Amino acid sequence: MPPAQSPVARRLSLLPSRRRALLAGLLVVPAVPLIGCGSQAVAQRGSVLPDFADLAERVLPAVVNIAVQSETTTVPPEFRGTPFERYFRGRRERTQGAGSGFVIDPTGYIVTNNHVVGSATRVTVSLQNGTEMPARVVGTDELMDLAVLKVEPRQPLPAVPWGSSGAMRVGQWVLAAGNPFGLGGTVTSGIVSARGREIGAGPFDDFIQTDAAINPGNSGGPLFNQAGEVIGISTAIYSPSGASAGIGFATPSDLARPVVEQLRRDGRVDRGWLGVSVQDLVPEDPRAGRRAVLVTDVVRNGPAARGGLRAGDVVLAVNGERTESSRVLVRYVAALPPGQSVRLSVQRDGRSVETSIQVGRRPPGPG
Structure with missing residues (x-):
């Protein structure tokens, strides 16, 4: 389906x-x-x-079909917040979906998208020869939309x-x-x-x-x-x-x-996190200055706040490497293990400032 x-x-x-x-x-x-x-x-x-x-012919044996079943409790919008809502809470609706994946290890490890398995209560993997096997979700990552599944094959799988x-x-x-x-x-x-x-x-x-x-x-x-x-x-x-x-x-x-x-x-991905909102800072005349990253907000009591970073700071470099876009900064920090310190070169009120921040663990969620 x-x-x-x-x-x-x-x-x-x-x-x-x-x-x-x-x-x-x-x-x-x-x-x-x-x-x-x-x-x-x-x-x-x-x-x-x-x-x-x-x-x-060579790669198709390692490509799999993925069927999922999920059960959800659905309350009609017109009954939400009314005394009748409790009558729907015990009713569960079964949904089905399908996706694809591929085998990366002959022992049965399979890669697919997180949104394929989602909150599935049952996952079934089908091989090209028609063999079906139940699969266990090893781990998922919402930010990269990835999931790893594991099946228990009787013999090594094509990978x-x-x-x-x-x-x-x-x-x-x-x-x-x-x-x-x-x-x-x-x-x-x-x-x-x-x-x-x-x-x-x-x-x-x-x-x-x-x-x-x-x-x-x-x-x-x-x-x-x-x-x-x-x-x-x-x-x-x-x-x-x-x-x-x-x-x-x-x-x-x-x-x-x-x-x-x-x-x-x-079974999970731990990413580094500063606890800031940032945006690209592009000079009006590209010849007049360099690209940088503007800190627009700092999460209260977050890693950046504890390290002294402020809203309005302009981040020029991370550990000596230039940061010309917010994407570069976010990815650089995300790749660091939580607990590691990072050195930011910042411009604040027209003067240069160096600050060291202990990277935190990025909270779950898409943001």
């Missing part, structure tokens, strides 16, 4: 449901058919297109390796695989359309954009390079209709891999 679509103008669909945001027009998770990465096919105009047949998303160039071929609209074992091809896309999904937006057809149900499925390595995880699509419009987004493997390793090891 295909996952739910985004309510934001019904365009930003986080395959199947995740936080929806962006421009009025994005839907979370090409027209020219491509002949598949081992042999080559010649197009009518003489250009050479890749043949994905060998690649698909696929990670690749480097940073090595991918705009225009290079990619292959997407998954379970669109419940149609398991589906592959589509395209190119890397853009890198570093921000779609308003969270503080760690840095998506790969591709024109490989991605649809609801592809969520959590792998995006392969021509070597058969996972360089992205399908997460969102931009579409006015809910179906693929040739604009899909995948979480880069370079960002996903360390999170997956932490989830597999600890």
Whole structure:
């Protein structure tokens, strides 16, 4: 059963449901058919297109379908806050959903999106040969929209390796695989359309954009390079209709891999946190000054407040490294283990200030 679509103008669909945001027009998770990465096919105009047949045959056994069941208590809006509300609290509604995933370890570790499993009470993984196995959720991370599952196979499973998303160039071929609209074992091809896309999904937006057809149900499925390595995880699509419009987004493997390793090891991800609100500070004339980060608010009794940081401070560098955007600052701090100290170079009231802050643990939630 295909996952739910985004309510934001019904365009930003986080395959199947995740936080929806962006421009009025994005839907979370090409027209020219491509002949598949081992042999080559010649197009009518003489250009050479890749043949994905060998690649698909090699990687598909490691791509899985994920079915989930959830139970929720639903109180009709008209009865909320009335004496009749208690009559609905004991009634539970069962919902179903579907997504994709891929095996990263022959012992049964599987990667998918957090919004695929969500608050599921039951998760079932189906292999390409039809084998079904119950899965246990090892850990989830809402901020990166990632989840790690574990199944107990009777024999080692086919697995696929990670690749480097940073090595991918705009225009290079990619292959997407998954379970669109419940149609398991589906592959589509395209190119890397853009890198570093921000779609308003969270503080760690840095998506790969591709024109490989991605649809609801592809969520959590792998995006392969021509070597058969996972360089992205399908997460969102931009579409006015809910179906693929040739604009899909995948979480880069370079960002996903360390999170997956932490989830597999600890069942959670601990990120560093300063407790500040920040925004980019761009000079009116780019030639007149450097980019920096403006502190707009400081959480009371948070790490930054205890370290002496103030609203209105301009952060120029972290541990000696220039910070030209709020994204750079947030990611740098998030990568630090809670408890470690960080040195900020700050401009305050026209003078330079150095301050040391002990990084705290980022609280749960999307913010």
